Amino acid sequence: MSTLATLEQLLQHLTRAEKAQVLQWVVRDLGDAFPGIESNPGVSGGEPCIVRTRIPVWVLVQARRLGSSEIDLLRAYPALRAEDLANAWAYYRSHPDAIEAQIAENEAA
Numbered sequence: 001m002s003t004l005a006t007l008e009q010l011l012q013h014l015t016r017a018e019k020a021q022v023l024q025w026v027v028r029d030l031g032d033a034f035p036g037i038e039s040n041p042g043v044s045g046g047e048p049c050i051v052r053t054r055i056p057v058w059v060l061v062q063a064r065r066l067g068s069s070e071i072d073l074l075r076a077y078p079a080l081r082a083e084d085l086a087n088a089w090a091y092y093r094s095h096p097d098a099i100e101a102q103i104a105e106n107e108a109a
Contacts, residue, residue, distance in 0.1 A: 034094070036087035047102055048091060050084045053077070058102040060088045 011019060037057060039048045047056040055077055063073060070085050092099050 034087060034091045036084055037091045048095075048098075050080060050088060053079050053084075055080065056102065057088045057091050058099050058106065060085065061092050061099055062103050 011022070014022065034048075036051050037048050038051050039046050043049055044054055044056050047058065049056050050060075060073060063076075064070075068076070070082065073085060074080055074082065
């Protein structure tokens, strides 16, 4: 039996309060996860990118800083959706030091 199937069976026997506790554990475990943003060592050197693309978050942040509007970015990167930009901005708000370091590193190159 798979882990998920076992978990599903176990959940059936929990009270609502116990299920709420499990949910809190899952949310805490996923607290650093950002939907729509992924980091893979084989893609853009492991920098956080928009899923389905190879567009690093730092590129979008720097483009916005240099005056590109969201409309400009969506036109320049047809694979992007407005939701992707919202995810990028949220990621940046939570990881500004890492993104600033990536911008500085790539400008120095």
